[in-house]
Amino acid sequence: MTRRGFGAGGVALLAGYGGWRWLETRSTEGGLTWPLRRFSRANESVARALFRADRLAPDFPTSGARDPRVNGVVALAGVEGVVVPVDADSWRLRVFREGAEVRPMGLAEIRGLPRFEQTTELKCIEGWSTVVRWAGARLADLAAATGVGARSGRPYDAARPPADLYEYAGLATPDERYFVGLDLASALHPQTLLCYEMNGLPLSPEHGAPVRLVIPLKYGIKNIKRVGSIRFTDRRPADYWAERGYDWYAGH
Numbered sequence: 545m546t547r548r549g550f551g552a553g554g555v556a557l558l559a560g561y562g563g564w565r566w567l568e569t570r571s572t573e574g575g576l577t578w579p580l581r582r583f584s585r586a587n588e589s590v591a592r593a594l595f596r597a598d599r600l601a602p603d604f605p606t607s608g609a610r611d612p613r614v615n616g617v618v619a620l621a622g623v624e625g626v627v628v629p630v631d632a633d634s635w636r637l638r639v640f641r642e643g644a645e646v647r648p649m650g651l652a653e654i655r656g657l658p659r660f661e662q663t664t665e666l667k668c669i670e671g672w673s674t675v676v677r678w679a680g681a682r683l684a685d686l687a688a689a690t691g692v693g694a695r696s697g698r699p700y701d702a703a704r705p706p707a708d709l710y711e712y713a714g715l716a717t718p719d720e721r722y723f724v725g726l727d728l729a730s731a732l733h734p735q736t737l738l739c740y741e742m743n744g745l746p747l748s749p750e751h752g753a754p755v756r757l758v759i760p761l762k763y764g765i766k767n768i769k770r771v772g773s774i775r776f777t778d779r780r781p782a783d784y785w786a787e788r789g790y791d792w793y794a795g796h
């Protein structure tokens with residue numbers, strides 16, 4: 545090694561050690577040393593900036609649609625792991641606006657919203673993906689028709705959302721054992737659907753009947769099955785897999 549090479553390496557080594565010591569002595573915020581925390585915040589704002597309503601997940605030819613594997617039965621199955629169906633007639637979607645409950649909606653009401661079909665990829669973070677034909681209502685239309693997406697609580701035109709929209713939406717199963725948090729741009733994205741049909745048939749209990757979320761710009765973990773409640777809020781909602789170490793945004 546030349547003298548010069550050693551010098552540079554030594555400086556880098558010292559800088560590395562010094563830098564690590566410096567990081568270690570910084571205050572922690574939410575369990576992360578603050579420069580790292582700031583870095584992950586920067587990533588979040590980049591993720592938000594990229595997530596524009598005109599960014600669409602690809603739509604595939606319907607002929608390529610297949611049934612996805614049943615993956616994850618948290619809040620669907622009893623102790624034996626067997627999925628226990630819910631009764632679609634008595635099922636209600638409970639809708640909240642920052643604490644205040646708006647009247648619950650039945651399946652007929654959700655089916656009464658404009659119907660959309662899309663053939664998109666369901667991508668699991670485990671590494672598999674399946675193209676699926678989905679049918680359902682846009683969450684954006686539900687938020688607009690009921691006014692639940694806005695702080696005023698007044699219904700609005702989904703194409704011209706008001707300035708007082710909430711920042712987040714949180715969805716949970718009826719028993720609240722599985723739950724996801726979404727930034728509002730993702731929740732109100734035109735491909736974010738409350739689905740009641742999969743590949744031309746009514747949704748099965750294993751895939752989330754009566755209604756599951758399909759959000760193709762996010763990984764499978766955000767595609768909550770058996771939705772029981774939706775809350776529009778300004779506080780970032782809890783998220784089942786974010787609590788277990790995955791990225792809260794989980795976009796791809």
Ligand SMILES: Nc1nc2c(c(=O)[nH]1)N[C@H]1C(S)=C(S)[C@@H](COP(=O)(O)O)O[C@H]1N2
Pocket residue numbers: 612613614615616617618619620666667668669717722750751752764765766767768769770
């Ligand atoms: N209620 C509930 N929804 C859930 C899960 C779960 O365990 N419980 N798993 C998620 C994961 S990790 C994936 S990949 C998809 C899989 O959907 P599928 O079973 O319809 O293929 O559901 C998501 N929604």
Ligand SMILES: [Mo]
Pocket residue numbers: 615616667668669670764765
């Ligand atoms: Mo998944």
